[in-house]
Amino acid sequence: MWSKRHEVDYALQRQRRLRALRGPQVMLEDADALDADPVLLRSATHHGEPTTVTCPVCTQGMLTNLNYVFGDQLGQFSGRIKSTAELEEMQNEYGEFTVRVVEVCTNCGWNYMISTYLLGDGTRRRPPRRQRTVEDIYG
Numbered sequence: 001m002w003s004k005r006h007e008v009d010y011a012l013q014r015q016r017r018l019r020a021l022r023g024p025q026v027m028l029e030d031a032d033a034l035d036a037d038p039v040l041l042r043s044a045t046h047h048g049e050p051t052t053v054t055c056p057v058c059t060q061g062m063l064t065n066l067n068y069v070f071g072d073q074l075g076q077f078s079g080r081i082k083s084t085a086e087l088e089e090m091q092n093e094y095g096e097f098t099v100r101v102v103e104v105c106t107n108c109g110w111n112y113m114i115s116t117y118l119l120g121d122g123t124r125r126r127p128p129r130r131q132r133t134v135e136d137i138y139g
């Protein structure tokens with residue numbers, strides 16, 4: 001993606017977390033890594049982008065990636081999951097927003113934020129006018 005910048009890779013932290021999981025004493029907080037939120041698992045099943053990476057924990061499932069977008073300029077769309085194709089379009093429509101990539105194994109529940117980066121054309125815009133959603137109508 002042409003506007004990708006300020007990328008932070010969490011590979012080292014991920015390795016540390018994985019080593020801790022394999023250690024003799026699994027710390028409570030590490031066990032939490034596998035206690036995936038049901039919403040996260042559902043999102044991964046329906047919106048996750050398949051990868052060719054085998055899950056490092058259970059070695060059964062393939063990992064799927066979720067791209068979460070955040071930013072003032074996104075308005076009500078901040079916090080949503082977007083496909084790579086949607087990100088390609090969005091980088092031309094917004095000045096700046098953050099993408100957080102989370103890998104998820106729907107088999108064992110392993111999940112980890114593997115990287116973050118910024119996208120956008122640098123031209124600041126006002127957030128889009130709020131659109132009515134299904135929640136507004138039926139919520």
Ligand SMILES: [Zn+2]
Pocket residue numbers: 055056057058059060061105106107108109110
């Ligand atoms: Zn797994």
